[in-house]
Amino acid sequence: xxxxxxxxxxxxxxxxxxxxxxxxxxxxxxxxxxxxxxxxxxxxxxxxxxxxxxxxxxxxxxxxxxxxxxxxxxxxxxxxxxxxxxxxxxxxxxxxxxxxxxxxxxxxxxxxxxxxxxxxxxxxxxxxxxxxxxxxxxxxxxxxxxxxxxxxxxxxxxxxxxxxxxxxxxxxxxxxxxxxx
Numbered sequence: 001x002x003x004x005x006x007x008x009x010x011x012x013x014x015x016x017x018x019x020x021x022x023x024x025x026x027x028x029x030x031x032x033x034x035x036x037x038x039x040x041x042x043x044x045x046x047x048x049x050x051x052x053x054x055x056x057x058x059x060x061x062x063x064x065x066x067x068x069x070x071x072x073x074x075x076x077x078x079x080x081x082x083x084x085x086x087x088x089x090x091x092x093x094x095x096x097x098x099x100x101x102x103x104x105x106x107x108x109x110x111x112x113x114x115x116x117x118x119x120x121x122x123x124x125x126x127x128x129x130x131x132x133x134x135x136x137x138x139x140x141x142x143x144x145x146x147x148x149x150x151x152x153x154x155x156x157x158x159x160x161x162x163x164x165x166x167x168x169x170x171x172x173x174x175x176x177x178x179x180x181x
Contacts, residue, residue: 036048113161
């Protein structure tokens, strides 16, 4: 049996693969359809779908193999695009879930910073009464906070919270774009 693999097989086939394929072809008359990469004479590598068939002479004796080779470059490209699209949808869903989970505690932080600033900085009747009941004037509380840089700390917390809020907003925008595309 003269099997001329060099006419239709990829460069990197192993002898074991050749033996398995030739055994299948000899028993059944054809091989399964399988995918391989081919290298053209100009060096370009591309994916193909391949099936080999047994060639027989007039007496029915095997004399060689022939193959049907189908270039599946476009199919592979579309499959890769679909995989990328699915990954982006997953990332978008993850981003949306994380954004919503982060948003809840972030809202609490920003609300409490606002409440603290109002209770410690503004001349509201409730603030005045609480300072009086604590045995000091509200002006003394305000001076203590100034000396301890509490307003700057509250401003830094507010700014960090607002920055985090913008990040969450960007994550939500990203997730919506992923879902739509």
